[in-house]
Amino acid sequence: MTVKRNDRHPYLSAGLTAFAVIAASLCLFFLLFHLEKVTVFFNSLGSILRPIFMGAVIAFLLLPIHRNILRFLIAITPDQRVKAPRDHSFLNFVAIVFSLLLAFFLFYLLLAMVIPQVYDSVVGLVQSIPDYIEVVQVWLQRFFEDNPDIQASVMSIYNSAATSLEQWLNADILPNLESVSTTFQWVRTTVLPNLTGVMAGVSGMLVGFLVLVKDLLIAIIVSVYLLARKDIFAAQSKKIVYSMFRTDIADLIVSETRNAYKIMSGFINGKLLDSLIIGVICLVCCNIFKFPYPALIAVIVGVTNIIPFFGPFIGAIPCGLLIFLANPLQAVYFAIFILALQQFDGNILGPKILGDSTGLASFWVLFSILLFGGLFGFAGMVLGVPVFAMIYSVVSRLVGYGLRSRGLPQETEDYMGKTGPLSR
Helix, strand or coil, X not given: CCCCHHHHHHHHXXXXXXXXXXXXXXXXXXXXXXXXXXXXXXXXXXXXCHHHHHHHHHHHHHHHHHHHHHHHHHHCCCHHHHCCHXXXXXXXXXXXXXXXXXXXXXXXXXXXXXXXXXXXXXHHHHHCHHHHHXXXXXXXXXXXXXXXXXXXXHHHHHHXXXXXXXXXXXXXXXXXXXXXXXXXXXXXXXXXXXXXXXHHHHHHHHHHHHHHHHHHHHHHHHHHHHHXXXXXXXXXXXXXXXXXXXXXXXXXHHHHHHHHHHHHHHHHHHHHHHHHHHHHHHXXXXXXXXXXXXXXXXXXXXXXXXXXXXXXXXXXXXXHHHHHHHCHHHHHHHHHHHHHHHHHHHXXXXXXXXXXXXXXCHHHHHHHHHHHHHHHHHHHHHHHHHHHHHHHHHHHHHHHHHHHHCCCCCCHHHHCCCCCCCCC
């Protein structure tokens, strides 16, 4: 008995399915029993591809700037020149160059504004250490005033340590912090030559710094390539998707990818702008209210504000402690100021800039920060909200598609309380 050609397809499908199941089982077995080797492999792969990832992040952040510059260049260029592929590629390259130059200028401007202020704040903090020592001394005396013996022992140890610390600061540290040039000279001539015991660690840090600089240079080149060929890469990705899935499923994947990019870019770019504005407002208000170390506090508050929900509190705690050591009453005023600032950010500034870019309820924001922050640290706390928002959007669309295909209502209100039979 011969098998017709058309009858072979069920057997071929069954064979491919069996092969896929066996291959997946073998891969799962290998992963379970060689997890350490797999982890080492992926860590090595991530280290090799780190410049690619960094370049993708740079291109992602520069993409809105690049698009606006390219749109402006096209608007001022005659139509017949824009339609020529070579001229359009030239405009695209010019837009990339201007985007990078603008990013470098903004980064330099930020460093030029922040670093001197932060340096002055750190020097002021070091110079205030003797005052802090006196404050702690008075507090210890009051705390142990009912136990003279313990007070004498504790104060003897504390006074000896405080005296040694003050002598070291006055003789070795403070004279070398008079200016940035004297500080660098002191580090070069005194600190580094005395690090013979930890020279291996210093060499490792130097090598790591050089590797980071190398990765950044490669990442900038990668970002240029990604920005220049973004349309081609997008078209090639869609070709792959439409070649692998049914047209309706491919349409859904492309739509969800666009929606994911919209959520991620809207949240990250908006949050960076929001944090920059909050940092500037904090700097101005700290100078108006005469809080100590205004630049240092503004940098801490602005950077930690990138973290949704918990960021303001994470930044306010160390800043409040610094102010408390200088003036406890001002620490109370600072706490009130931070609460007012975050209310302004959460209710006025943030919604104006971010809008409803994530579409997540407050509970899911808290859940995503705790989950991704616990898994991936600071990066997880920053990116957890937009990543979870993308997952939430995909699940919501899939649930809506399943309900529509079954002829069921899609509104959540229809399922609240005791529902009746939904089958028809």
